[in-house]
Amino acid sequence: MENFNPNDVAVRNGNFLGLPYTIDEAEYVIFPVCLDVTTSYKPGTSNGPKAVVDASYQLDLFHPELKEVWKIKLALDQRYVKDTEENAHLRELSESYISFLEQGGEVDDNPEMKEILQHLNEATQKVHDRTYREIKKYLQQGKKVILLGGDHSTPIGYFNALNEIREKPFSILQIDAHADLRNAYEGFKHSHASICYNAIQLDKVEKLVQLGIRDICEEEVTLTQNHPKVKTFFDWQIKEQMHEGKTWSKICDEIIAALGDEVYITFDIDGFDPKYCPNTGTPVPGGFEFYEIMYLFKKLSASGKKFIGMDLVEVAPGNDEWDGNVGARTLFNMMVYYHLNSLKHK
Ligand SMILES: [Mn+2]
16 A cells, blocks of 8 residues: 555556555445346346456546545455356356247246246346345445446345435436336346336335436336336437537436435446447447536536445447446546545535
8 A cells, every 4th residue: 555656557456446455444345246147139248347347457547526536445346256157157048048038939838948037037136135235234334335237137236235224215317228117028037127127116216317218118118207206318308408509517407406315326338329338238329428427427426415326337348448448437437426425425
């Protein structure tokens, strides 16, 4: 720690950005969950954490909003490294199952597929239970947690822990191309496509504010229109308003006003324009620019609302380092704005 020089080349020590802190010392913990069993289109998000960490060593430790960023006591829970093999096995099974469905197969008529589905549901349940236990432990120690997926099913354990621990109701800000409001999807109990449906079932979740949504089914649209907890800023609406002269700053104010006092941020990287995440599981044209979201984070962190947790999910590396690079820079900014926000709420 005394020897740490933020201007030096980062040491590949396994921690995000090569920061010098241990989990015990940490005020912030990054908790990776390497699971992509339910991604329906393209696999790879289970390798997201490794790609993000690998890319993080090339970042300069400078942020325009915060001096001495490296003093943020942040550590990465490195136990995820051994999960990759287990996930590869589950992924193989889920691919055979998903392609069975895509060929029009009926699970009820096929004992083998029924068994695979049951196995996948049990195995993913175990991962979510573990996420819940570990994150709850960190929260009870007073640490702040940023979950790093994995597919978008991974924060459910985090939501459950918060639902149990938080005294007051909280809001979720979701940045995503998809609404993720399906009651169930492809037979999976915890699908990436159901994460926010599952979230609004929790009694402490008072509000779900969705941004960037542009790929959505009828059932979900109906829910966004009728569910009292849900407020959706569709991507096409935001863009139309901006084309007609409304500023992003104004829209950010409306987004912030729709949230309650305590805010959890769930950031599916596919909320960005896919040029930032070409290898993510389900890319969709449209979406946000990098600095549009950073500007929103800046405004939100200074707004008087309190951050109570965050996740970044669906980063998937391709054959180059681009997706990991964007993921690392996004996570870096989330960490900075989380910290700026928590300085205001000491
Ligand atoms: Mn999502």
